[in-house]
Amino acid sequence: MPSSTQAIYQGLKRAGINFVASVPCINLQExxxxxxxxxxxxxxxxxxxxxxxxxxxxxxxxxxxxxLLMQNSGLGNSIxxxxxxxxxxxxxxxxxxxxxxxxxxxxxxxxxxGRITVPLLDAMNISHFxxxxxxxxxxxxxxxxxxxxxRRPVAVLLDLEFWRGI
Amino acid sequence: xxxxxxxxxxxxxAEACGxxxxxxxxxxxxxxxxxxxxxENFYMLGSMGLASSIGLGLALAxxxxxxxxxxxxxxxxxxxGTLATIAHHAPENYLLVILDNCCYGSxxxxxxxxxxxxxxxxxxxxxxxxxxxxxxxxxxxxPALQDPGVVIVKVEEGNADVPIISLLPEEIIERFIRCARLxxxxxxxxx
Numbered sequence: 001m002p003s004s005t006q007a008i009y010q011g012l013k014r015a016g017i018n019f020v021a022s023v024p025c026i027n028l029q030e031x032x033x034x035x036x037x038x039x040x041x042x043x044x045x046x047x048x049x050x051x052x053x054x055x056x057x058x059x060x061x062x063x064x065x066x067x068l069l070m071q072n073s074g075l076g077n078s079i080x081x082x083x084x085x086x087x088x089x090x091x092x093x094x095x096x097x098x099x100x101x102x103x104x105x106x107x108x109x110x111x112x113x114g115r116i117t118v119p120l121l122d123a124m125n126i127s128h129f130x131x132x133x134x135x136x137x138x139x140x141x142x143x144x145x146x147x148x149x150x151r152r153p154v155a156v157l158l159d160l161e162f163w164r165g166i
Numbered sequence: 167x168x169x170x171x172x173x174x175x176x177x178x179x180a181e182a183c184g185x186x187x188x189x190x191x192x193x194x195x196x197x198x199x200x201x202x203x204x205x206e207n208f209y210m211l212g213s214m215g216l217a218s219s220i221g222l223g224l225a226l227a228x229x230x231x232x233x234x235x236x237x238x239x240x241x242x243x244x245x246x247g248t249l250a251t252i253a254h255h256a257p258e259n260y261l262l263v264i265l266d267n268c269c270y271g272s273x274x275x276x277x278x279x280x281x282x283x284x285x286x287x288x289x290x291x292x293x294x295x296x297x298x299x300x301x302x303x304x305x306x307x308x309p310a311l312q313d314p315g316v317v318i319v320k321v322e323e324g325n326a327d328v329p330i331i332s333l334l335p336e337e338i339i340e341r342f343i344r345c346a347r348l349x350x351x352x353x354x355x356x357x
Contacts, residue, residue, distance in 0.1 A: 042226050044255055047247025054216030058223025063347045084212025089339040
Protein backbone atom coordinates (compact mmCIF):
# COMPACT_ATOMS: atom_id res chain seq x y z
CA MET A 1 0.00 0.00 0.00
CA PRO A 2 1.37 3.47 -0.82
CA SER A 3 2.17 5.84 2.02
CA SER A 4 -0.32 8.49 3.08
CA THR A 5 1.71 11.13 1.28
CA GLN A 6 1.96 9.04 -1.90
CA ALA A 7 -1.78 8.47 -1.90
CA ILE A 8 -2.48 12.21 -1.87
CA TYR A 9 0.20 12.95 -4.44
CA GLN A 10 -1.07 10.27 -6.81
CA GLY A 11 -4.58 11.61 -6.33
CA LEU A 12 -3.44 15.09 -7.30
CA LYS A 13 -1.68 13.69 -10.37
CA ARG A 14 -4.66 11.62 -11.47
CA ALA A 15 -6.89 14.66 -11.03
CA GLY A 16 -4.57 16.57 -13.35
CA ILE A 17 -3.71 19.19 -10.76
CA ASN A 18 -1.01 21.37 -12.31
CA PHE A 19 -1.03 24.45 -10.07
CA VAL A 20 -0.49 24.38 -6.30
CA ALA A 21 -0.33 27.17 -3.74
CA SER A 22 0.77 26.19 -0.28
CA VAL A 23 1.43 27.20 3.29
CA PRO A 24 3.30 24.40 5.05
CA CYS A 25 2.28 22.06 7.85
CA ILE A 26 4.72 19.54 9.33
CA ASN A 27 2.44 16.77 8.06
CA LEU A 28 2.54 18.15 4.51
CA GLN A 29 6.32 18.34 4.27
CA GLU A 30 6.82 15.21 2.16
CA UNK A 31 3.92 16.10 -0.11
CA UNK A 32 5.26 19.63 -0.57
CA UNK A 33 8.64 18.22 -1.57
CA UNK A 34 7.00 15.98 -4.18
CA UNK A 35 4.93 18.86 -5.54
CA UNK A 36 7.95 21.18 -5.68
CA UNK A 37 9.94 18.60 -7.61
CA UNK A 38 7.19 17.90 -10.15
CA UNK A 39 7.96 19.64 -13.45
CA UNK A 40 4.30 19.53 -14.48
CA UNK A 41 3.09 21.45 -11.42
CA UNK A 42 3.57 25.18 -10.88
CA UNK A 43 4.06 25.43 -7.12
CA UNK A 44 3.84 28.72 -5.27
CA UNK A 45 4.61 28.84 -1.57
CA UNK A 46 2.51 31.77 -0.34
CA UNK A 47 2.66 33.99 2.73
CA UNK A 48 -0.93 33.43 3.84
CA UNK A 49 -3.60 30.98 2.79
CA UNK A 50 -6.01 33.68 1.61
CA UNK A 51 -3.35 34.80 -0.86
CA UNK A 52 -3.32 31.22 -2.11
CA UNK A 53 -7.06 31.32 -2.73
CA UNK A 54 -6.51 34.35 -4.96
CA UNK A 55 -3.61 32.74 -6.81
CA UNK A 56 -5.51 29.53 -7.40
CA UNK A 57 -8.54 31.48 -8.67
CA UNK A 58 -6.38 33.35 -11.17
CA UNK A 59 -4.60 30.19 -12.26
CA UNK A 60 -7.93 28.43 -12.84
CA UNK A 61 -9.22 31.37 -14.87
CA UNK A 62 -6.06 30.97 -16.91
CA UNK A 63 -6.77 27.29 -17.57
CA UNK A 64 -4.96 25.48 -14.79
CA UNK A 65 -6.32 22.94 -12.31
CA UNK A 66 -5.53 24.41 -8.93
CA UNK A 67 -5.14 23.07 -5.43
CA LEU A 68 -4.37 24.77 -2.11
CA LEU A 69 -2.30 22.80 0.42
CA MET A 70 -2.54 24.08 3.97
CA GLN A 71 -3.30 23.44 7.61
CA ASN A 72 -6.84 23.87 8.92
CA SER A 73 -5.67 27.06 10.65
CA GLY A 74 -5.38 28.41 7.12
CA LEU A 75 -9.03 27.71 6.47
CA GLY A 76 -9.76 30.38 9.05
CA ASN A 77 -7.53 32.79 7.14
CA SER A 78 -9.39 32.06 3.90
CA ILE A 79 -13.09 32.26 4.72
CA UNK A 80 -13.88 35.59 3.06
CA UNK A 81 -11.95 34.75 -0.09
CA UNK A 82 -13.62 31.36 -0.41
CA UNK A 83 -17.03 33.03 -0.10
CA UNK A 84 -16.65 36.31 -1.97
CA UNK A 85 -14.28 35.08 -4.68
CA UNK A 86 -14.65 31.33 -5.32
CA UNK A 87 -18.29 30.90 -4.35
CA UNK A 88 -19.41 34.26 -5.75
CA UNK A 89 -17.99 33.70 -9.23
CA UNK A 90 -18.13 29.90 -9.36
CA UNK A 91 -14.42 29.08 -9.22
CA UNK A 92 -13.39 25.50 -8.39
CA UNK A 93 -10.69 24.85 -5.81
CA UNK A 94 -9.33 21.65 -4.32
CA UNK A 95 -8.22 22.20 -0.72
CA UNK A 96 -5.90 19.58 0.74
CA UNK A 97 -6.02 20.34 4.46
CA UNK A 98 -3.86 18.91 7.21
CA UNK A 99 -6.35 18.80 10.03
CA UNK A 100 -4.78 19.53 13.37
CA UNK A 101 -6.42 19.79 16.75
CA UNK A 102 -8.20 16.44 16.69
CA UNK A 103 -7.51 13.19 18.56
CA UNK A 104 -3.86 12.88 19.58
CA UNK A 105 -3.01 16.57 19.05
CA UNK A 106 0.01 17.55 21.16
CA UNK A 107 -0.23 21.32 20.52
CA UNK A 108 -2.97 23.02 22.53
CA UNK A 109 -3.07 26.01 20.20
CA UNK A 110 -4.36 23.75 17.41
CA UNK A 111 -7.42 22.67 19.36
CA UNK A 112 -9.75 25.67 18.89
CA UNK A 113 -9.56 25.60 15.07
CA GLY A 114 -9.63 21.82 15.18
CA ARG A 115 -13.00 21.94 16.88
CA ILE A 116 -14.58 24.31 14.40
CA THR A 117 -13.07 23.19 11.10
CA VAL A 118 -15.92 20.88 10.11
CA PRO A 119 -18.65 23.23 11.44
CA LEU A 120 -17.11 26.07 9.40
CA LEU A 121 -17.08 23.99 6.22
CA ASP A 122 -20.66 22.86 6.87
CA ALA A 123 -21.79 26.44 7.48
CA MET A 124 -20.28 27.43 4.14
CA ASN A 125 -21.83 24.45 2.40
CA ILE A 126 -18.39 23.27 1.30
CA SER A 127 -18.24 19.52 0.71
CA HIS A 128 -15.49 17.79 2.68
CA PHE A 129 -14.06 14.30 2.83
CA UNK A 130 -11.92 12.57 5.45
CA UNK A 131 -10.50 9.46 3.74
CA UNK A 132 -8.30 6.77 5.20
CA UNK A 133 -4.98 6.26 3.41
CA UNK A 134 -6.24 3.30 1.38
CA UNK A 135 -9.02 5.41 -0.17
CA UNK A 136 -7.22 8.74 -0.27
CA UNK A 137 -6.02 8.67 -3.87
CA UNK A 138 -9.51 8.04 -5.17
CA UNK A 139 -11.01 10.58 -2.78
CA UNK A 140 -8.67 13.34 -3.95
CA UNK A 141 -9.47 12.56 -7.57
CA UNK A 142 -13.21 12.60 -6.88
CA UNK A 143 -12.96 15.78 -4.81
CA UNK A 144 -11.45 17.61 -7.79
CA UNK A 145 -14.14 16.23 -10.09
CA UNK A 146 -16.78 17.54 -7.71
CA UNK A 147 -15.10 20.93 -7.44
CA UNK A 148 -14.64 21.22 -11.19
CA UNK A 149 -18.14 20.07 -12.15
CA UNK A 150 -19.81 22.14 -9.43
CA ARG A 151 -17.50 25.15 -9.86
CA ARG A 152 -16.92 25.42 -6.13
CA PRO A 153 -14.35 24.77 -3.42
CA VAL A 154 -14.09 21.23 -1.99
CA ALA A 155 -11.99 20.13 0.99
CA VAL A 156 -10.09 16.93 1.81
CA LEU A 157 -9.32 16.78 5.54
CA LEU A 158 -6.35 14.70 6.66
CA ASP A 159 -6.01 14.35 10.41
CA LEU A 160 -3.15 13.10 12.60
CA GLU A 161 -4.20 9.47 12.30
CA PHE A 162 -4.21 9.74 8.51
CA TRP A 163 -0.56 10.78 8.50
CA ARG A 164 0.31 7.91 10.83
CA GLY A 165 -1.18 5.62 8.20
CA ILE A 166 -4.24 4.61 10.19
CA UNK B 167 -3.97 63.17 -11.09
CA UNK B 168 -7.44 61.79 -10.51
CA UNK B 169 -7.68 58.03 -10.13
CA UNK B 170 -10.08 57.73 -13.05
CA UNK B 171 -7.49 59.42 -15.29
CA UNK B 172 -4.91 56.84 -14.26
CA UNK B 173 -7.42 54.03 -14.84
CA UNK B 174 -8.22 55.41 -18.31
CA UNK B 175 -4.53 55.34 -19.24
CA UNK B 176 -4.10 51.87 -17.78
CA UNK B 177 -6.95 50.33 -19.72
CA UNK B 178 -5.74 52.03 -22.88
CA UNK B 179 -2.31 50.47 -22.36
CA ALA B 180 -3.89 47.10 -21.62
CA GLU B 181 -6.04 47.23 -24.70
CA ALA B 182 -3.08 48.18 -26.89
CA CYS B 183 -1.29 44.94 -26.01
CA GLY B 184 -4.32 42.70 -25.43
CA UNK B 185 -3.55 42.44 -21.73
CA UNK B 186 -5.86 40.82 -19.24
CA UNK B 187 -6.78 43.37 -16.58
CA UNK B 188 -7.71 42.47 -13.00
CA UNK B 189 -9.25 45.35 -11.08
CA UNK B 190 -9.64 45.93 -7.37
CA UNK B 191 -13.02 45.94 -5.62
CA UNK B 192 -15.15 49.06 -5.18
CA UNK B 193 -14.93 52.37 -7.00
CA UNK B 194 -11.82 51.45 -9.01
CA UNK B 195 -13.76 48.66 -10.76
CA UNK B 196 -16.75 50.98 -11.24
CA UNK B 197 -14.52 53.65 -12.74
CA UNK B 198 -12.88 51.10 -15.04
CA UNK B 199 -16.27 49.75 -16.11
CA UNK B 200 -17.41 53.29 -16.84
CA UNK B 201 -14.26 54.33 -18.73
CA UNK B 202 -13.87 51.21 -20.86
CA UNK B 203 -15.71 47.96 -20.33
CA UNK B 204 -14.12 45.03 -22.15
CA UNK B 205 -14.34 41.25 -21.69
CA GLU B 206 -10.66 41.16 -20.75
CA ASN B 207 -11.49 43.15 -17.58
CA PHE B 208 -12.04 41.14 -14.43
CA TYR B 209 -13.98 43.25 -11.94
CA MET B 210 -13.59 42.17 -8.33
CA LEU B 211 -16.81 42.27 -6.33
CA GLY B 212 -15.37 40.84 -3.12
CA SER B 213 -12.19 39.36 -1.61
CA MET B 214 -10.52 42.71 -0.92
CA GLY B 215 -6.76 42.44 -1.03
CA LEU B 216 -6.48 39.66 -3.59
CA ALA B 217 -6.30 41.53 -6.91
CA SER B 218 -2.53 41.17 -7.11
CA SER B 219 -2.74 37.46 -6.22
CA ILE B 220 -5.46 36.70 -8.79
CA GLY B 221 -3.40 38.48 -11.44
CA LEU B 222 -0.25 36.59 -10.47
CA GLY B 223 -2.04 33.24 -10.78
CA LEU B 224 -3.28 34.28 -14.20
CA ALA B 225 0.15 35.43 -15.36
CA LEU B 226 1.73 32.14 -14.30
CA ALA B 227 -1.02 30.11 -15.96
CA UNK B 228 -0.85 32.11 -19.18
CA UNK B 229 2.77 33.02 -19.77
CA UNK B 230 2.01 34.13 -23.32
CA UNK B 231 -0.47 36.78 -22.17
CA UNK B 232 0.27 40.09 -20.54
CA UNK B 233 -1.52 40.58 -17.23
CA UNK B 234 -2.05 43.96 -15.60
CA UNK B 235 -3.49 44.42 -12.11
CA UNK B 236 -5.07 47.64 -10.81
CA UNK B 237 -4.80 47.58 -7.05
CA UNK B 238 -5.08 50.14 -4.25
CA UNK B 239 -3.07 51.17 -1.21
CA UNK B 240 -5.65 49.86 1.27
CA UNK B 241 -5.88 46.54 -0.52
CA UNK B 242 -2.13 46.04 -0.81
CA UNK B 243 -1.74 46.88 2.88
CA UNK B 244 -4.30 44.14 3.57
CA UNK B 245 -2.20 41.56 1.68
CA UNK B 246 1.34 42.85 2.09
CA GLY B 247 2.79 39.36 1.75
CA THR B 248 1.84 39.56 -1.90
CA LEU B 249 4.80 41.89 -2.50
CA ALA B 250 7.21 39.21 -1.29
CA THR B 251 5.53 36.55 -3.40
CA ILE B 252 5.56 38.80 -6.46
CA ALA B 253 9.20 39.67 -5.86
CA HIS B 254 10.27 36.07 -6.12
CA HIS B 255 7.72 34.46 -8.41
CA ALA B 256 6.22 37.07 -10.74
CA PRO B 257 6.91 36.33 -14.40
CA GLU B 258 7.82 38.82 -17.11
CA ASN B 259 4.22 39.14 -18.26
CA TYR B 260 3.01 40.60 -14.93
CA LEU B 261 2.50 44.27 -14.07
CA LEU B 262 1.08 45.43 -10.74
CA VAL B 263 -0.22 49.00 -10.70
CA ILE B 264 -0.98 50.33 -7.22
CA LEU B 265 -3.19 53.41 -7.29
CA ASP B 266 -2.29 55.08 -3.99
CA ASN B 267 -4.84 57.68 -2.89
CA CYS B 268 -3.83 57.36 0.78
CA CYS B 269 -7.33 56.34 1.84
CA TYR B 270 -10.07 53.72 1.74
CA GLY B 271 -11.84 55.55 -1.06
CA SER B 272 -14.88 53.31 -1.37
CA UNK B 273 -15.87 53.47 2.29
CA UNK B 274 -15.71 57.18 3.07
CA UNK B 275 -12.04 58.05 2.49
CA UNK B 276 -10.74 56.99 5.88
CA UNK B 277 -6.93 57.43 5.80
CA UNK B 278 -4.63 54.45 5.25
CA UNK B 279 -1.10 54.29 6.62
CA UNK B 280 0.28 55.62 3.33
CA UNK B 281 -1.30 58.93 4.41
CA UNK B 282 0.92 58.79 7.48
CA UNK B 283 4.05 58.06 5.51
CA UNK B 284 4.11 54.32 4.85
CA UNK B 285 5.97 54.07 1.56
CA UNK B 286 4.69 51.38 -0.80
CA UNK B 287 7.56 52.05 -3.22
CA UNK B 288 10.08 51.30 -0.47
CA UNK B 289 8.05 48.31 0.74
CA UNK B 290 7.98 46.77 -2.73
CA UNK B 291 11.72 47.31 -3.12
CA UNK B 292 12.41 45.92 0.34
CA UNK B 293 10.32 42.86 -0.47
CA UNK B 294 12.76 42.21 -3.29
CA UNK B 295 10.57 43.25 -6.21
CA UNK B 296 12.41 44.21 -9.36
CA UNK B 297 11.57 47.05 -11.67
CA UNK B 298 9.64 49.10 -9.09
CA UNK B 299 8.84 52.67 -10.06
CA UNK B 300 6.75 55.51 -8.74
CA UNK B 301 4.62 57.87 -10.79
CA UNK B 302 3.66 61.30 -9.46
CA UNK B 303 2.59 63.15 -12.61
CA UNK B 304 0.08 62.12 -15.21
CA UNK B 305 2.52 62.54 -18.12
CA UNK B 306 4.86 59.96 -16.51
CA UNK B 307 2.23 57.26 -16.36
CA UNK B 308 1.95 55.95 -19.92
CA PRO B 309 5.66 55.11 -20.26
CA ALA B 310 5.66 53.49 -16.82
CA LEU B 311 2.92 51.08 -17.94
CA GLN B 312 4.99 49.60 -20.75
CA ASP B 313 7.18 47.28 -18.66
CA PRO B 314 6.52 44.49 -16.18
CA GLY B 315 7.08 45.00 -12.45
CA VAL B 316 5.41 47.20 -9.87
CA VAL B 317 4.23 50.78 -10.43
CA ILE B 318 2.99 52.94 -7.56
CA VAL B 319 0.85 55.79 -8.85
CA LYS B 320 0.03 58.68 -6.53
CA VAL B 321 -3.56 59.76 -7.19
CA GLU B 322 -5.97 62.22 -5.60
CA GLU B 323 -8.55 61.24 -3.05
CA GLY B 324 -12.11 61.02 -4.31
CA ASN B 325 -14.30 58.92 -6.56
CA ALA B 326 -15.78 59.72 -9.95
CA ASP B 327 -19.56 59.84 -10.15
CA VAL B 328 -20.01 56.49 -11.90
CA PRO B 329 -22.77 53.87 -11.74
CA ILE B 330 -22.43 50.42 -10.23
CA ILE B 331 -21.36 47.60 -12.53
CA SER B 332 -24.34 46.23 -14.41
CA LEU B 333 -22.91 42.73 -14.84
CA LEU B 334 -23.56 39.64 -12.76
CA PRO B 335 -20.54 37.80 -11.33
CA GLU B 336 -21.13 34.91 -13.74
CA GLU B 337 -21.20 37.28 -16.71
CA ILE B 338 -17.93 38.89 -15.61
CA ILE B 339 -16.13 35.58 -15.22
CA GLU B 340 -17.52 33.68 -18.21
CA ARG B 341 -16.51 36.28 -20.78
CA PHE B 342 -13.20 36.83 -18.97
CA ILE B 343 -12.34 33.13 -19.04
CA ARG B 344 -13.09 32.93 -22.76
CA CYS B 345 -10.52 35.69 -23.33
CA ALA B 346 -8.01 34.41 -20.78
CA ARG B 347 -7.89 30.92 -22.25
CA LEU B 348 -7.51 31.87 -25.89
CA UNK B 349 -3.89 30.79 -25.56
CA UNK B 350 -3.74 27.56 -23.62
CA UNK B 351 -0.63 26.39 -21.83
CA UNK B 352 1.15 24.12 -24.29
CA UNK B 353 0.06 20.53 -24.12
CA UNK B 354 -2.58 21.17 -21.48
CA UNK B 355 -6.23 20.57 -22.03
CA UNK B 356 -9.03 22.71 -20.75
CA UNK B 357 -9.96 21.84 -17.17
